[in-house]
Amino acid sequence: MTERPPFVAAVGAALEDLGVAGRVPVACSGGGDSLALLRACVELRDGGADLAPIAAHFDHRQRPGSAADSDHVEELAGLWRCDVTLGTFDGAAGASEATLRIARYDWLRAAAGRAAAAWVLTGHTADDQAETVWLRIIRGTGVAGLAGIPAVGPLPGSTAHGPEVTVVRPMLGVTGAVARGFLADRGVGWRDDPTNAAANYTRNRLRQDVLPQLEALNPRVREAAVRLAAAARDEAESTTGLADAVLGRALLCADERVIELREEPLAALTEPARRAVLRRVWQRAGWPERRMGRAEWVRLAALRPGDGKIQLPHGVSAFYATDELFLRR
Incomplete structure (x- = not known):
């Protein structure tokens, strides 16, 4: 058997540990991280894994030209012999991050239902984890909040839009640079969303202004945040276990x-x-x-x-x- 590239192996190990198999929607914006996840799933499938990735793209329609992202995802899905499902946001331009997130997750739940899939994959990376931890610190949080983004859990949103679905984030252990490097090695291009540079989004200001200043003090501040999230999650899981034992009585x-x-x-x-x-x-x-x-x-x-x-x-x-x-x- 051909040895899997390290990035593909990391994604495969995460999916195998959870028993993820069969038809699985992969949330795919057209950006580097999510396309890397889709491509890794394709290579796992082609290498014999019981996996049938579905490219799932949701157009938020918040900027001119966003339809080109859909076209790019659809084109690559065809080249990689993946099914594809496309959705669009029905609301007005200028919607909040929270509104768009809810709409996206509700659509993903419905897409999973149509595919009879129990899982949905997303391309969150270690960079997203670090940013989430710092955002929660800035806004105020407890130990549970410091745990950041879970690697696996129920898909957020209302089950009115479909069945219970588990979201899996198999790339939390790798950086976006590694994911995009994997695509570049294969000559695969991706779409860059200009709204990721817009100063009116808090996460963008953190990424562009705050984290570089923190990195001047500690170049590995993102890694430190990821380690903090892992430690907080361990603590939260231990506390939950003890609480459940008490509740049993x-x-x-x-x-x-x-x-x-x-x-x-x-x-x-x-x-x-x-x-x-x-x-x-x-x-x-x-x-x-x-x-x-x-x-x-x-x-x-x-x-x-x-x-x-x-x-x-x-x-x-x-x-x-x-x-x-x-x-x-």
């Missing part, structure tokens, strides 16, 4: 309206551990967390039998009845 009920916990298993916990357990059961019940900051979690964890009812964001009340903690929406 404490949890009586957790649904969309009510959470009920026995106090005895919680009583011996430290305050940070108690907060972790309460946050975990909140997540398991599917309750929104957007307005639950550190101060709110501290207030909830400090509640004890005999204390009065407290009100929390999202219409949640928390109170004790004998030795059981109730949270109600």
Whole structure:
């Protein structure tokens, strides 16, 4: 068997570890990173892997000439013998990053449904991971936020647009320069999105202005951020495991309206551990967390039998009845 190039081998190892196989949409903007992922999947397929990549391109229609990106993806998909699926944003120009992201993920979910695919692949790289960590630090975050972009997880967005889909990011361990170098070695061109240089996007300002200044202090600041994300993810996974073990003894009920916990298993916990357990059961019940900051979690964890009812964001009340903690929406 011909030895796989290092980049292809890295992508293949990530997919094989998760058992990703069959028809798989590959989110492909036409840029270097996503085209490198698509090409790696093609080479894995041609090398005998049980993989049928589908080039999935979504045109945000936020700039003149964006249709040429679709044409480029479609042309390469034809040359590489890939199925292709194309979508477009129906909203107006000037949409926010968040609006475009939601639209893109909803479309990807629908595309996966049409392909009967359980997975979607995206071309996020170590550069994206570093930028995400720094953005969260700048905006304010906890340990969970420092974990950055997960390598695998549920596709964001509403299941109203299709079935549950798992998104896999097999390139988080490599830089964009490595991905684009892989394409250049094969004589494959890519499209550069001029909006990636627009100063009105926060991530672009971070990339163009802030990170170069930090690199003047530490040339490996991006690598440091990626290592921090890995360490934070390990810590978060460990905390989640411990919280689940406690919930195995404490949890009586957790649904969309009510959470009920026995106090005895919680009583011996430290305050940070108690907060972790309460946050975990909140997540398991599917309750929104957007307005639950550190101060709110501290207030909830400090509640004890005999204390009065407290009100929390999202219409949640928390109170004790004998030795059981109730949270109600």
